[in-house]
Amino acid sequence: MxxxxxxxxxxxxxxxxxxxxxxxxxxxxxxxxxxxxxLLMPSYFLAEAEAKASVRALEASQESVELYQSxxxxxxxxxxxxxxxxxxxxxxxxxxxxxxxxxxxxxxxDVQVNxxxxxxxxxxxxxxxxxxxxxxxxxxxNFGKQIEVVRVFKGASVPISNLVNETNxxxxxxxxxxxxxx
Amino acid sequence: xxxxxxxxxxxxxxxxTIGLFLFINVRISGFVTTIAKAKEGSFSTDTRDQALKRADxxxxxxxxxxxxxATFIVSDSDSVRxxxxxxxxxxxxxxxxxxxxVTVVPTEWTYHExxxxxxxxxGSLTAMTRFASAIETLPEASRLANVSFEISDANIxxxxxxxxxxxxxxxxx
Numbered sequence: 534m535x536x537x538x539x540x541x542x543x544x545x546x547x548x549x550x551x552x553x554x555x556x557x558x559x560x561x562x563x564x565x566x567x568x569x570x571x572l573l574m575p576s577y578f579l580a581e582a583e584a585k586a587s588v589r590a591l592e593a594s595q596e597s598v599e600l601y602q603s604x605x606x607x608x609x610x611x612x613x614x615x616x617x618x619x620x621x622x623x624x625x626x627x628x629x630x631x632x633x634x635x636x637x638x639x640x641x642x643d644v645q646v647n648x649x650x651x652x653x654x655x656x657x658x659x660x661x662x663x664x665x666x667x668x669x670x671x672x673x674x675n676f677g678k679q680i681e682v683v684r685v686f687k688g689a690s691v692p693i694s695n696l697v698n699e700t701n702x703x704x705x706x707x708x709x710x711x712x713x714x715x
Numbered sequence: 716x717x718x719x720x721x722x723x724x725x726x727x728x729x730x731x732t733i734g735l736f737l738f739i740n741v742r743i744s745g746f747v748t749t750i751a752k753a754k755e756g757s758f759s760t761d762t763r764d765q766a767l768k769r770a771d772x773x774x775x776x777x778x779x780x781x782x783x784x785a786t787f788i789v790s791d792s793d794s795v796r797x798x799x800x801x802x803x804x805x806x807x808x809x810x811x812x813x814x815x816x817v818t819v820v821p822t823e824w825t826y827h828e829x830x831x832x833x834x835x836x837x838g839s840l841t842a843m844t845r846f847a848s849a850i851e852t853l854p855e856a857s858r859l860a861n862v863s864f865e866i867s868d869a870n871i872x873x874x875x876x877x878x879x880x881x882x883x884x885x886x887x888x
Binding site for chain 2: 539548549552555556559560562563566567569570571574576577580581583584588590591594595597598602604606607609610611612613615616617619620622623624626627629630633634637646647648649651652653656659667676684702709
């Protein structure tokens with residue numbers, strides 16, 4: 534088969550052919566894009582409606598929270614919480630009568646207690662310092678031992694510095710007490 | 716030139732449709748992100764809302780109990796009553812009490828503060844023990860901070876009490 538067209542015409546014809554092919558291809562792409570966009574439109578409107586509804590729900594919920602907060606509910610609850618905590622701590626455990634009773638009944642005749650000081654570190658818990666005069670060293674040691682056996686008292690021991698003199702000893706015995714757990 | 720017209724037209728259409736397609740995609744993606752954020756926010760807000768609703772019910776249902784609890788807490792106007800109570804207790808237990816000071820102690824609490832009352836008492840050890848017992852069991856929320864007993868020459872005991880009472884803060888937070 535012989536092509537009788539001139540080379541110039543042949544080139545023109547080839548160019549038109551390729552331009553046509555390319556144009557067709559581009560229009561197919563355009564068609565695909567239009568179809569894709571059209572298929573996405575329901576999703577677009579659905580997503581838009583859903584987004585608006587979600588934002589409205591969030592705003593309503595936030596308004597409700599703000600309303601409760603402005604009504605002072607949070608403050609009332611924290612006031613109640615603090616009050617209950619304090620009432621538990623400041624609940625009037627009878628400590629002093631028990632400590633005094635445990636202490637005064639164990640004072641030997643040759644020991645004279647001149648002062649008793651209780652410092653509370655918590656409800657029913659704290660430290661005691663007992664001061665006075667003991668006739669003899671033995672009497673003082675005996676008094677220390679008497680205090681040691683009491684369950685509510687802890688760490689009661691006569692300080693070595695109090696045992697320098699043999700008679701007429703001025704003493705001061707510090708120890709802790711806990712009537713809450715005992 | 717005329718032969719390129721469909722090609723140029725096709726290119727313009729392609730650019731426009733690709734642009735539209737991308738625009739729709741970006742918008743949908745934006746909506747999805749908004750929905751996700753709103754749902755996440757709603758979840759935490761709803762949880763908070765529910766907790767606040769329950770707290771509101773608790774507050775409403777415990778009004779009487781809370782009012783009863785409040786009677787154990789000293790208010791601003793109760794300072795004189797407090798002194799009267801201590802003096803009446805001392806009289807009842809046959810000790811002589813003298814009020815030394817009444818001071819408000821700042822605390823880290825939000826709604827309450829401490830009222831520290833320092834007073835001295837004089838009497839027998841038995842009366843003093845009873846008085847200490849009565850002070851420790853006052854109906855007001857209180858606690859002995861410290862107490863010291865000293866014997867005098869005439870076998871009379873002298874004691875200094877420091878009692879902390881819980882008081883409502885004057886200025887509400």
